[in-house]
Amino acid sequence: MKFAPVAALLAALLVSGCASVNMASPDESSSAKQFDPPSPGHAGVYIYRNSFAGKALKKDIWIDGECIGESAPDVFFHTEVEGDKHHTIDTESEFTPNRLELMFEAGKNYFIRQFIKIGLFVGGAGLEQVTDEQGKEDIAD
Numbered sequence: 001m002k003f004a005p006v007a008a009l010l011a012a013l014l015v016s017g018c019a020s021v022n023m024a025s026p027d028e029s030s031s032a033k034q035f036d037p038p039s040p041g042h043a044g045v046y047i048y049r050n051s052f053a054g055k056a057l058k059k060d061i062w063i064d065g066e067c068i069g070e071s072a073p074d075v076f077f078h079t080e081v082e083g084d085k086h087h088t089i090d091t092e093s094e095f096t097p098n099r100l101e102l103m104f105e106a107g108k109n110y111f112i113r114q115f116i117k118i119g120l121f122v123g124g125a126g127l128e129q130v131t132d133e134q135g136k137e138d139i140a141d
Helices: 003-015 026-032 132-140
Strands: 040-050 060-063 067-071 077-083 086-090 100-102 111-116 122-129
Touching: 003 086, 040 067, 040 086, 040 132, 067 077, 077 086, 100 111, 100 122, 111 132, 122 132
Parallel strands: 040 111
Antiparallel strands: 040 077, 060 067, 060 086, 086 100, 111 122
16 A cells, blocks of 8 residues: 555645636737836846747746746746845746745846756756846747
8 A cells, every 4th residue: 555645645746736827918918028127116027938848748836935827838927026135936846846046136127937857757847047138039939
């Protein structure tokens, strides 16, 4: 009966993900792609995934422990966080979440790319900060 604890763990992992998030309207998406400065005292955060690898996989993303949604290929998230503060961004991966900790300066936009990497059992995910130019180009496509 060594299989029972493993099955229980897998079942718990399957139900512990983010709730689904509604997609923005085409107008809202176009507006976010203008990359306007964030509201006063805040920093803008764009998180996206544009890689071909792992297209069938969806991975949860959290900012400061709050789930913002489940990523998919060619989908981006845009939100604002309190500026001039450290924030953590986590993504679901194969065994444990991968974390990126950054200082977000008020008045600026930040671009974070999520990428899928080959794993032992299933693909994992990682995060990296990219330049404004790279992030804007990737999201605009």
